[in-house]
Amino acid sequence: MLALAERMLRDRSLAEDAVQEAFISALRGLSRFEGRSSIKTWLHRITVNASLTKLRQLKRLGEQSIDEHLPEFDRQDCRIEAPWPYLATVQEILESDELRARVSAGIDELPDSYRIVLQLRDIEGYATGEVATLLEISEANVKVRLHRARAALKKLLEPILRGELSK
């Protein structure tokens, strides 16, 4: 649960608080646990909710601009994209501690309102509809945010993916 909260909040101390609150919620809601889902799924959901509550309390889920990291087009709507003679593999990048740290720093530059959609759908495996319910936004909005988050991540990680940073 702590590992999950830390993935959601990107901060150990906040994650510890969220897990504590998740346990309190779990105890309070124990009578409502009907055994339809596994306990693991139930606790996972409670931890996700506690982490989201924490993010909301810290006002980290508000609308934030991501425009500077989005793809660029010319006046004819043609993409502006320099050629990619080299594209590093995930394995090559993660072998280097320094590059791994740079990837993590790049991810931290994503606004939370976008990063959290990426986290819930791509990492934690929630369906689009479930993410919409958890974040209290429409499914269409989840899709828009997910695509923008991935596009922004591509731009933020571009120097690493192009092999421009030394290992």
Add this chain to the structure above:
Amino acid sequence: MSRQHTTGIWRWLKGLMLKHAHRMITCKEFEDFVLNYLDDDLPVAQRSVFELHLRLCRECRDYLAAYQRAQELGVATLGPGEEAVPDDVPEDLVKAILDARNQ
């Protein structure tokens, strides 16, 4: 004629073709389909238009490859990782919860 000038003319012609030719979409329109394409959630006709654009546009091919690689890298970095504590709930905790619920 400079290389930059030639590239400019080529981009202008490409822009015209993508905007006006039958079954073509612009790179900006292509962007709107990326998520559904990767989710395998595009109707056959739209998928075929998307893939035609992909064959014709070097920029969008490069972009899509890097977009997918960044996504894989994000998953590998943001995910639990091999050395992380397993997500499994300990058996004694499961038992304690079930006991408490049954009281």
